[in-house]
Amino acid sequence: MATDDLRVEGWGGGQRLDVYLFKAGLAPSRSKARAAVDAGEVLLDGKRVTAHVLVRDGQALTFVAPEATSKVSRDIPAVRVVHESDDYFVVEKPAGVVVHGGPGVTGPLLTDALLVLDKKIAKVGERDRPGIVHRLDRDVSGLMVVARTATAYKHFTELFSQQQVRKVYTALAHGVVGDEVGEIRLKIARSTRHARMAARPESQEGKTAVTHYEVLERFPNATLLSVRILTGRTHQIRAHLYGIGHPVVGDPLYALRRKTPLTLGRPFLHAAQLSFIDPSGVDRTFESPLPPELAGVLAALRAKYRKTSRT
Incomplete structure (x- = not known):
């Protein structure tokens, strides 16, 4: 079974197919993209090609689910x-x-x-x-x-x-964020050096992205934030917080180079609130508490620094 066609975007013209698939967010890595192309799971203009073929603006990309997939x-x-x-x-x-x-x-x-x-x-x-x-x-x-x-x-x-859906996240960021509230306006684009997104000044190329944050709680080495995104770019919160020097705790992709005592098996980032007008015209707001693994980290921080402050 094949999916509906996607089209190669203008910025990707002249790049290898596997490179384009990765940079466009259509494959998690170049090696996975190459494997998918070699297996015939990605067609270019309806034809099987090799991973190193150069793509052109507007060419059709078709993703084919292998028969084995339905048996797995x-x-x-x-x-x-x-x-x-x-x-x-x-x-x-x-x-x-x-x-x-x-x-x-x-x-x-x-x-x-x-x-x-x-x-x-x-x-x-x-x-x-x-x-x-x-x-x-x-x-x-x-x-x-x-x-x-x-x-x-x-x-x-x-x-x-x-942009009529309100999305609010809870994030634990490295370091002490100084301002009680703030706005991050940095464009988001694919990094040319790393397998991640890059937050760039508005004068540079990229997609416009706006993130608002409010400090909920501070610790000596971390800050708990309520984060609202006005745009929905790939890795927006993660890239924006990294861009201002306060990456999300536990994020291996946007990690600090220096060693930190705060470690976690996943990013401390949780979509905590979602608000919208539903199809019946009702204004809805839904909330979600932190999952146990994140709540446990927060409780440990509070206990540690509450104890420290009393001694």
């Missing part, structure tokens, strides 16, 4: 349904779960769990990402809204494109 048994992730209506679900995505499949993607998928909840979602939205109207990174947890009908899909995609 994946673990279905445990997903908590926060709210259910005839038109949509609001769910909590656990850390470690990829939202939807793609070239080289392995492990549990949120879409697998969604199809267990409602098989009809398979016909909503794009074939390889049924019901999906926005995403969270693999190792970020928290709230997501999922469309159950074509009407809801259109409604939510329009809300997101018009």
Whole structure:
């Protein structure tokens, strides 16, 4: 089965196919992209090609699911349904779960769990990402809204494109953030030196991105933040906080070079609040508490520095 075609964007013209797939966020690494191309899972203008072929602006990319994929048994992730209506679900995505499949993607998928909840979602939205109207990174947890009908899909995609969905995250950042509230305006673009996004001054190339933050609590070596994003760029919060010198604790991709006593098996970043006007016209707000692994880190910090302050 093949997905609907995507098109090579102008900036990618002249690059190797595997390089383009990686830089465009269509594969998790160049090696995975190359493997997918070699396996015939990625077609260029409907034809099998080699990974080193140079792509041109506007060429069609088609992703083909191999027959073996349907025979492979994946673990279905445990997903908590926060709210259910005839038109949509609001769910909590656990850390470690990829939202939807793609070239080289392995492990549990949120879409697998969604199809267990409602098989009809398979016909909503794009074939390889049924019901999906926005995403969270693999190792970020928290709230997501999922469309159950074509009407809801259109409604939510329009809300997101018009920046009419309020998304608030809880993040623990390295170091002491000085200002009580702040705004980060740095453009987001693919790094030319590392396999991640880069936060750049607004005078440079990239996509406009705006992040607001408010300090919730300070520790001697970290700051708990409430973060609201006005745009939805890839790795926006992670790249923006790294760009101002306060990367997210536990983030291996946007990590400090110097050693730090704060370690965690995942980024301390959780989608804690989601607000929108639903398809019936009702203004909705949903909240999600920190998962146990993050709440435990926070409790340990509080206990440590409360004890220190009393001695």
